[in-house]
Amino acid sequence: MSEPVLQVEGLRKAFGGVIAVDTVSFEVAAGRLFAIIGPNGAGKSTCFNMVGGQLLPDAGRVQLAGQDITGLPPRRIWRLGVGRTFQVAATFTAMTVVENVQMAFISHRRRLRALLPTARKLYRAEAMAVLERVGMADQAERQCGLLAYGDIKRVELAIALAHEPRLLLMDEPTAGMAPKERIALMALTADIVRERGISVLFTEHDMDVVFAHADTLLVLDRGRTVATGTPDAVRDNAEVQRIYLGGSGVEAAQRAMEARA
Numbered sequence: 096m097s098e099p100v101l102q103v104e105g106l107r108k109a110f111g112g113v114i115a116v117d118t119v120s121f122e123v124a125a126g127r128l129f130a131i132i133g134p135n136g137a138g139k140s141t142c143f144n145m146v147g148g149q150l151l152p153d154a155g156r157v158q159l160a161g162q163d164i165t166g167l168p169p170r171r172i173w174r175l176g177v178g179r180t181f182q183v184a185a186t187f188t189a190m191t192v193v194e195n196v197q198m199a200f201i202s203h204r205r206r207l208r209a210l211l212p213t214a215r216k217l218y219r220a221e222a223m224a225v226l227e228r229v230g231m232a233d234q235a236e237r238q239c240g241l242l243a244y245g246d247i248k249r250v251e252l253a254i255a256l257a258h259e260p261r262l263l264l265m266d267e268p269t270a271g272m273a274p275k276e277r278i279a280l281m282a283l284t285a286d287i288v289r290e291r292g293i294s295v296l297f298t299e300h301d302m303d304v305v306f307a308h309a310d311t312l313l314v315l316d317r318g319r320t321v322a323t324g325t326p327d328a329v330r331d332n333a334e335v336q337r338i339y340l341g342g343s344g345v346e347a348a349q350r351a352m353e354a355r356a
């Protein structure tokens with residue numbers, strides 16, 4: 096088997112007396128979608144932030160394609176090929192859609208010192224190609240600040256792709272969206288990352304989204320690993336059902352599995 100893109104070993108983080116993440120280990124294979132789920136306060140964001148470099152672990156190790164990135168600053172980790180999208184979409188609202196994506200290409204390819212008049216043309220074709228892929232080419236000349244929320248999320252995905260990541264961290268990518276839009280955005284994301292061989296680590300509260308698209312799940316509860324495995328295995332795990340999913344969650348998982356079959 097090929098080397099995992101992301102390898103997390105014995106990660107631990109406490110805030111005062113609260114152990115937010117308690118000796119958690121997992122691996123994300125190339126081109127796979129890996130979801131971290133769990134109830135509120137389970138430690139999902141803390142885990143995520145230790146992988147992305149926003150938080151320093153108390154113990155444990157994070158490796159990207161075999162390279163130790165534990166404790167590196169977020170910018171270094173980003174430079175090594177870890178992209179990130181956030182719960183609150185982050186675009187330059189005064190710039191157009193295509194300019195936002197061009198900026199991402201310029202920054203990724205280290206052309207920030209390019210003279211402004213030429214910057215307008217730089218990577219325009221590449222930016223348009225990415226916008227085409229996320230279904231936003233027809234809105235390329237609109238100001239980002241005027242877009243509908245679901246469209247901003249697609250621009251954010253285009254920006255993340257412009258950085259040509261090997262691993263994409265997505266923190267509740269569908270937060271704030273209507274259920275139908277959520278499924279569509281995650282289906283689009285899954286198609287694109289699979290065709291490009293990008294690995295995805297995501298956190299998500301919507302079980303329909305998780306069970307329809309994750310290849311592997313890690314279930315956390317109060318910082319501890321409750322279960323890890325395929326959606327089938329996790330759905331059937333008695334402790335997961337008891338601790339996390341509850342009745343309605345199991346039904347949602349069942350529906351999502353049936354829809355995928």
Ligand SMILES: Nc1ncnc2c1ncn2[C@@H]1O[C@H](COP(=O)(O)OP(=O)(O)OP(=O)(O)O)[C@@H](O)[C@H]1O
Pocket residue numbers: 110113114115133134135136137138139140141142
């Ligand atoms: N900066 C912090 N200072 C103190 N406690 C924190 C901090 N960040 C997280 N915690 C605590 O650590 C635990 C895990 O929090 P975390 O945000 O990682 O959970 P989560 O699974 O992402 O929750 P949610 O689904 O609500 O976002 C919680 O008990 C939380 O209160």
